[in-house]
Amino acid sequence: MTLSPLPVSFYNRSVLHVTRELLGQRLVRLIDGQRVAGYIIETEAYQGESDLACHARAGRTPRTEALYGPPGHAYVYFIYGVHWMLNCVAEPKDQPAAVLIRAILPSEGLDCIAARRKQARPRDWTNGPARLCQALAIDGTFNEVDLTSTQGQLWIEPGPAVTESSIIIGPRVGISNVPEPWRSIPWRFQVDLKTWKLPPDAKPF
């Protein structure tokens, strides 16, 4: 049932490639031995200290340590005093870059997701970076977890390919106070659900 997680080599390259290639892959979380999973359908790239939207703009600090760590590990941070965000670290160690996972399409453990997202409509279960963390019970304890191993109860498995024609590219969201060119640079990637051939077990919103 469980496939081998994507290897370190997948993450150890330009964060833009990783951001693009993570679309369609399967994010898996093991909760009490139960698989809770979904296909990644929206991502954003954050690259280096020069990217003024990237947390690494402040350089290496206790908070950004994970960004400078090995590729294939998680960078999970807390924001607005309320929400957790999941990122995948990319590029070689000491080169700060990460991919924000912004949305997934649920495929396994729907009952578990429903229980954790009780107050929301099914279409709002996992269509936001903080919502998917709530749905998969991801919090700060997952910071720096190795996503290339199943040991950490959180990993990413290979999923179906997404062709170029089914990808929508645009500027990153939620960074309106960041100066140009960073505010408008098209580093957000989304699967167009209207044209993507859905995996049989995917549960569309």
Add this chain to the structure above:
DNA sequence: AGCACGATTAACT
């Protein structure tokens, strides 16, 4: 030591 603000969300009007 104090302060402004954030890679968002849900619950309003």
Add this chain to the structure above:
DNA sequence: GTTAATCGTGCTC
């Protein structure tokens, strides 16, 4: 469309 929630982080004093 607007706004409160809620706190860690990084910067200034």
